[in-house]
Amino acid sequence: MQRKDLLGLEELGADEIRMILDTAGAMREVIRRDIKKVPTLRGKVVATLFYEPSTRTRFSFELAAKHLSADTISVAAATSSVAKGEGLVDTAKTIDALGADAVVLRHPAAGAAAVFGRYTRAAVINAGDGMHEHPTQALLDLYTIQEQKGRIEGLTVTFVGDIQHSRVVRSNIWGLKKLGATVRVCGPRTLLPPGLEEIGVAVFTRLEDALPGSDVVYVLRLQRERFAQGLLPGVEEYARLYGITRERLALAKPEAIVMHPGPLNRGVEISAAVADSGRAVITQQVTNGVAVRMACLYLLIRRENDDKAYH
Amino acid sequence: MTRLIIKGGTVVDPVAGKLFQADVTVVGDRIAHIGKAPADKDATVVDARGCLVLPGLIDMHVHLREPGYEYKETIATGAAAALRGGFAAVCAMPNTRPVCDSAAVVGFVLERGKAAGRARVYPVGALTRGSEGKELAPLGEMRAAGAVAFSDDGRWVRNGNLMRRAMEYAAMLGAPVISHCEDPDLSAGGVMHEGVTASVLGLRGMPAAAEEVAVARDIILAALTGCHLHIAHVSTAGAVRLIREAKARGVKVTAEVTPHHFTLTDEAVKGYNTNAKVNPPLRTPADVAALKEGLADGTIDVIATDHAPHAREEKEVEFDAAPFGMVGLETAVGLTMALVREGVLTLPQLAAKLTTNPARILGFEGGLLREGAPADITLIDPELEETVEPECFASKSGNTPFAGWRLKGLPVGVVVGGRWFAVRPRVATGRRTRDKK
Ligand SMILES: [Zn+2]
Ligand SMILES: [Zn+2]
Numbered sequence: 001m002q003r004k005d006l007l008g009l010e011e012l013g014a015d016e017i018r019m020i021l022d023t024a025g026a027m028r029e030v031i032r033r034d035i036k037k038v039p040t041l042r043g044k045v046v047a048t049l050f051y052e053p054s055t056r057t058r059f060s061f062e063l064a065a066k067h068l069s070a071d072t073i074s075v076a077a078a079t080s081s082v083a084k085g086e087g088l089v090d091t092a093k094t095i096d097a098l099g100a101d102a103v104v105l106r107h108p109a110a111g112a113a114a115v116f117g118r119y120t121r122a123a124v125i126n127a128g129d130g131m132h133e134h135p136t137q138a139l140l141d142l143y144t145i146q147e148q149k150g151r152i153e154g155l156t157v158t159f160v161g162d163i164q165h166s167r168v169v170r171s172n173i174w175g176l177k178k179l180g181a182t183v184r185v186c187g188p189r190t191l192l193p194p195g196l197e198e199i200g201v202a203v204f205t206r207l208e209d210a211l212p213g214s215d216v217v218y219v220l221r222l223q224r225e226r227f228a229q230g231l232l233p234g235v236e237e238y239a240r241l242y243g244i245t246r247e248r249l250a251l252a253k254p255e256a257i258v259m260h261p262g263p264l265n266r267g268v269e270i271s272a273a274v275a276d277s278g279r280a281v282i283t284q285q286v287t288n289g290v291a292v293r294m295a296c297l298y299l300l301i302r303r304e305n306d307d308k309a310y311h
Numbered sequence: 312m313t314r315l316i317i318k319g320g321t322v323v324d325p326v327a328g329k330l331f332q333a334d335v336t337v338v339g340d341r342i343a344h345i346g347k348a349p350a351d352k353d354a355t356v357v358d359a360r361g362c363l364v365l366p367g368l369i370d371m372h373v374h375l376r377e378p379g380y381e382y383k384e385t386i387a388t389g390a391a392a393a394l395r396g397g398f399a400a401v402c403a404m405p406n407t408r409p410v411c412d413s414a415a416v417v418g419f420v421l422e423r424g425k426a427a428g429r430a431r432v433y434p435v436g437a438l439t440r441g442s443e444g445k446e447l448a449p450l451g452e453m454r455a456a457g458a459v460a461f462s463d464d465g466r467w468v469r470n471g472n473l474m475r476r477a478m479e480y481a482a483m484l485g486a487p488v489i490s491h492c493e494d495p496d497l498s499a500g501g502v503m504h505e506g507v508t509a510s511v512l513g514l515r516g517m518p519a520a521a522e523e524v525a526v527a528r529d530i531i532l533a534a535l536t537g538c539h540l541h542i543a544h545v546s547t548a549g550a551v552r553l554i555r556e557a558k559a560r561g562v563k564v565t566a567e568v569t570p571h572h573f574t575l576t577d578e579a580v581k582g583y584n585t586n587a588k589v590n591p592p593l594r595t596p597a598d599v600a601a602l603k604e605g606l607a608d609g610t611i612d613v614i615a616t617d618h619a620p621h622a623r624e625e626k627e628v629e630f631d632a633a634p635f636g637m638v639g640l641e642t643a644v645g646l647t648m649a650l651v652r653e654g655v656l657t658l659p660q661l662a663a664k665l666t667t668n669p670a671r672i673l674g675f676e677g678g679l680l681r682e683g684a685p686a687d688i689t690l691i692d693p694e695l696e697e698t699v700e701p702e703c704f705a706s707k708s709g710n711t712p713f714a715g716w717r718l719k720g721l722p723v724g725v726v727v728g729g730r731w732f733a734v735r736p737r738v739a740t741g742r743r744t745r746d747k748k
Contacts, residue, residue, distance in 0.1 A: 010511070019458050075474070109629035110513035111583030130631070132513030170513055195507025 001299040005117040005124040008133035009174040023295035036187045041070035047100040051074045051107045061104045064293035092119035101301050123300035138171030142290040153180030158210050161220030162191045168261045187208035190231040211251035218259045219244050245271040257281050316348045325663040332734035337686040340729040343405030351410040366661045366678050367399025368689025369669040374616035380406025384620040384707045389427035392706035395734050396640035397722025399687040400431035404464045412437035412448040414456035421457050431546050433459045438477045454484045459673045478538035487539040492525035504577040504592040517545040526550045530557040542566040544617050546591040548601030555610040567613035570646035573602045585626040586712040603655045610669040616643045620708030638706050642713050648720025671697035688726035695721045
């Protein structure tokens with residue numbers, strides 16, 4: 001890959017996305033082996049820098065790095081310099097001094113990975129920047145859809161829930177559209193960002209309108225703080241209007257699969273019966289996450305154009 | 312007495328709405344004569360051939376950061392930036408530390424402005440103590456000390472009753488109230504315009520309604536109190552419409568727009584460009600079109616920069632964490648001259664927006680080229696082009712999204728109280744060229 005950082009899927013071309021998915025396929029083979037380790041990135045250093053807790057994502061990246069024999073260092077938010085008021089730019093310079101080849105960055109502010117990438121030599125992988133993007137999550141979603149459905153082109157993927165605050169949706173919109181899928185979003189008006197129609201996304205507020213014809217029903221996690229923010233009247237009402245139950249799922253195509261970025265609130269956005277059914281591919285998403293992250297680390301660290309796009 | 316002759320330029324008369332060739336003769340700090348100047352070997356002569364001669368430009372909305380934030384700008388550097396931008400006078404907003412909410416701070420700003428000896432600096436006093444929106448600031452005391460207007464710029468007075476009382480008081484003192492119209496509940500947490508660009512970038516938006524709701528309330532209070540309400544940095548089509556309707560009804564309301572709001576859209580934020588983070592935010596192409604329409608039909612009276620300097624480190628952060636604001640003094644004329652080439656404004660209209668109207672709103676004597684008037688004059692070369700280089704700014708800060716832009720139509724000299732400042736090397740001057748900045 002000819003780029004230094006992986007900041008989002010908006011900036012990737014369809015060919016780049018396909019290259020990552022193909023590489024992930026090869027990595028998937030490594031994970032299936034008895035000894036899940038190849039020497040590809042021996043001697044390379046991958047730093048994880050999380051300004052926001054996410055055990056799942058961090059473990060997934062660390063496992064991916066270990067499978068490729070890279071060394072990992074983990075800078076946790078509590079011990080990080082940000083608590084002492086050190087700016088992102090200073091931290092980027094520190095990371096350089098530590099000699100990291102790649103940095104996996106999770107940050108509560110949109111655009112943080114972009115700022116960080118401008119001030120470090122290391123490849124920056126955006127592991128979620130505020131409400132902006134979470135590209136590796138979307139890539140593992142694309143991989144899982146392709147694995148389950150055999151293709152992405154021509155499918156209809158419907159996201160249900162808190163669209164406004166979802167970086168998963170924002171990344172998926174670009175990835176799915178670039179690979180030829182139709183994207184729908186459905187949620188309460190207060191959780192729908194304005195203007196998505198302008199980028200070719202169909203917007204719904206009623207599941208009865210959004211689900212018919214869907215090949216994939218992608219259920220988003222509902223954060224409890226949306227009630228305190230006055231965006232929703234209550235959890236029961238949300239479950240009643242937007243919870244994905246067996247009955248609701250019956251509105252989608254008969255062979256539709258159900259996805260979720262985890263962790264789940266069973267009985268709120270998704271019923272236990274749906275989550276534990278054969279229709280849900282949530283555990284496959286987790287496994288594929290490691291393969292996709294191996295692919296991203298491999299492609300970025302082994303890039304040809306070292307030392308170009310930063311100052 | 313010193314004599315200065317501005318020779319062979321095209322005088323722009325905003326009142327008569329025309330241009331004419333004339334020399335302008337200045338004696339001491341007054342304009343002595345407009346018309347063919349008699350030969351005078353002792354006078355300083357400015358060759359103004361090919362230049363436009365305007366009344367001295369007035370930027371009625373700048374932030375000079377002193378006292379309190381001198382690392383961003385001082386009154387002296389701000390006044391120098393004003394000159395380089397072609398302005399003979401600026402009005403400094405009160406959000407300093409301490410806030411300009413007393414005669415003492417008003418006096419300090421005036422004194423520092425005089426000491427700088429560049430563009431004139433006029434203080435705007437705070438409406439409420441500490442601009443906290445809780446109790447009235449001593450408006451009378453500040454007015455007596457030289458405050459030219461009152462504003463809690465940046466912080467809309469949320470309490471409608473307090474705003475009513477402030478407007479009644481200001482009306483009594485004959486000073487305009489300048490309102491930064493933004494309902495803080497509707498804009499809470501927002502860092503850019505609410506729309507598709509914010510949705511894609513994952514940034515929290517400020518809806519146009521946050522501005523329009525506030526404009527509507529303030530217009531209603533202006534009608535109630537008879538106060539002269541001046542609406543700062545209008546940015547939305549809806550606000551333009553509300554102001555147009557209010558003016559038609561006879562409400563005493565005027566308004567300003569910034570060059571960045573009529574030049575850029577919210578797409579300038581793409582890539583998380585913190586230099587495009589301003590409040591009110593850059594809006595949509597439809598809003599930009601409405602602002603131009605408002606300028607053309609007279610709904611918007613004034614072009615003001617809202618010059619807001621910030622240090623480089625403050626802007627080199629995550630978009631959410633960066634402060635709002637961009638510098639504007641040194642790019643304003645170039646950006647505004649584009650409106651003339653686009654056919655939005657005629658030159659006399661441009662002169663009205665940049666000098667005559669602000670003078671009228673603030674009750675200044677200037678803003679007109681008349682015999683006997685104060686000798687504040689700006690020379691613009693409409694053909695002069697320059698690439699914007701923040702490193703060359705006289706301002707302490709360089710937070711502008713226009714770096715690298717090619718601007719055409721630039722100020723070459725400013726006269727302030729009879730004193731000539733060459734600000735670009737276009738004009739060959741006669742004797743005694745002073746203060747080349
Ligand atoms: Zn303001
Ligand atoms: Zn301001």
